[in-house]
Amino acid sequence: MxxxxxxxxxxxxxxxxxxxxxxxxxxxxxxxxxxxxxxxxxxxxxAGVLAGRWLDLDLERLGLGVTVFLGIKLATKGRVSLQDFERAITAIPEVQSVQHVLGLYDYRLRVVARDLPDFERVLRRRIMTLPGVGEVEANVLLSEEVRPGPI
Known part of the structure; x- marks a missing residue:
């Protein structure tokens, strides 16, 4: 350390x-x-303590006015490898982050879209068609306040 x-x-x-x-x-x-x-x-x-620096984009000004958090439960964990799912989901440009989590869902995703119809298109045509996707729960972001953590 x-x-x-x-x-x-x-x-x-x-x-x-x-x-x-x-x-x-x-x-x-x-x-x-x-x-x-x-x-x-x-x-x-x-040492890996400082792992990178990020650019904070205003998504709304870029025409991406909707952010949705998805919980995804894989339907067939044995038939679809986690690596295959992760590779496929990260290839979708609207998916901003993929988190493999423990709990009700296997993955939490942050997805951006122009509006709700655009999000529905991404969900139906790109995410739901991936092999192994079972249950999906969507939570639309209403507002966000980011505070830097204490160091």
Whole structure:
């Protein structure tokens, strides 16, 4: 396990607020030189603590006004491999995330679409036609508030 000190925690907190900050901007916030901050970021990346940086897109402005969370229970776990299902479901561009979970459903998906008729098309023509799909439960996202977790 990688040792993480107070400066590393501050860097991670700052990056969780704005992942696009430069090493120079971060250095000023933690009172280190830019090269020292850069080395810390590289060390956190090499250790796998800092696994990537994400772009936060406004889906509605991109014409994707509906987000639906799907719970999927596979009907025939023995006949369809989980890898085959995961490969097929991740090939659908509207599926933004796939989570293999324990509980009532085998998978939770985050699906985006232009509107509800577009979502219905994706569900009927792309998701429900995949081999092994059994029960499906859909929850339409009404609003979302994302807060960075405590570090």
């Amino acid at each position: 990688t040792e993480i000190d107070a400066i590393d925690r501050t860097l991670l907190r700052e990056l969780s607020l704005d992942a696009g900050q430069s090493a120079g901007a971060l250095a000023r916030k933690v009172n280190l030189s830019q090269p020292a901050t850069y080395r810390r970021l590289r060390r956190l990346e090499a």
